[in-house]
Amino acid sequence: xxxxxxxxxxxxxxxxxxxxxxxxxxxxxxxxxxxxxxxxxxxxxxxxxxxxxxxxxxxxxxxxxxxxxxxxxxxxxxxxxxxxxxxxxxxxxxxxxxxxxxxxxxxxxxxxx
Amino acid sequence: xxxxxxxxxxxxxxxxxxxxxxxxxxxxxxxxxxxxxxxxxxxxxxxxxxxxxxxxxxxxxxxxxxxxxxxxxxxxxxxxxxxxxxxxxxxxxxxxxxxxxxxxxxxxxxxx
Numbered sequence: 001x002x003x004x005x006x007x008x009x010x011x012x013x014x015x016x017x018x019x020x021x022x023x024x025x026x027x028x029x030x031x032x033x034x035x036x037x038x039x040x041x042x043x044x045x046x047x048x049x050x051x052x053x054x055x056x057x058x059x060x061x062x063x064x065x066x067x068x069x070x071x072x073x074x075x076x077x078x079x080x081x082x083x084x085x086x087x088x089x090x091x092x093x094x095x096x097x098x099x100x101x102x103x104x105x106x107x108x109x110x111x112x113x
Numbered sequence: 114x115x116x117x118x119x120x121x122x123x124x125x126x127x128x129x130x131x132x133x134x135x136x137x138x139x140x141x142x143x144x145x146x147x148x149x150x151x152x153x154x155x156x157x158x159x160x161x162x163x164x165x166x167x168x169x170x171x172x173x174x175x176x177x178x179x180x181x182x183x184x185x186x187x188x189x190x191x192x193x194x195x196x197x198x199x200x201x202x203x204x205x206x207x208x209x210x211x212x213x214x215x216x217x218x219x220x221x222x223x224x225x
Contacts, residue, residue, distance in 0.1 A: 048212055092213075100205075102213055104157070106153075
């Protein structure tokens with residue numbers, strides 16, 4: 001089954017404690033992205049990757065890091081989480097081009113206290 | 114700049130039609146999309162329209178595109194309680210095909 005898998009689904013952590021949210025896709029997609037979803041703001045892109053070892057900042061990259069060492073995996077790293085990073089996070093993947101469908105993970109609800 | 118706007122909430126009675134509206138700013142977008150997010154889930158593609166079309170119909174769904182006004186709408190006929198969800202319109206601008214630009218999302222509530 002074609003899917004994007006994120007882990008964990010829920011996470012409560014304390015300010016400053018490094019964490020990683022994993023994302024894996026089994027569709028051999030070149031493009032992967034991380035978004036955060038906040039009420040009234042829709043989805044905002046954090047980082048994206050167009051292929052292995054090719055990553056770039058999206059609209060709201062501050063406080064986040066990513067890596068793309070393998071095509072299937074695109075982890076999101078919060079080196080020192082802060083309460084303003086409390087949000088719902090989604091990983092997505094797709095093939096390149098203007099007419100391609102994005103496949104989303106189930107989401108990770110992160111609370112930073 | 115890139116911006117996609119939607120109203121935040123819509124409430125309809127079961128069996129009525131729902132119309133969700135969206136305005137976008139990038140006239141170069143080739144495709145425009147509607148994604149649906151059910152509670153506790155990720156987004157799933159609902160339908161899309163190519164920019165040289167005015168209308169696309171798919172069972173209960175009708176997408177209307179007014180390129181002159183940069184206005185996109187999604188009509189759901191005979192709305193059911195299972196249609197309750199958040200609906201996002203989105204575009205992939207040709208100026209930056211690496212990302213989708215999503216709207217703010219419209220939360221549709223269907224009353225029984």
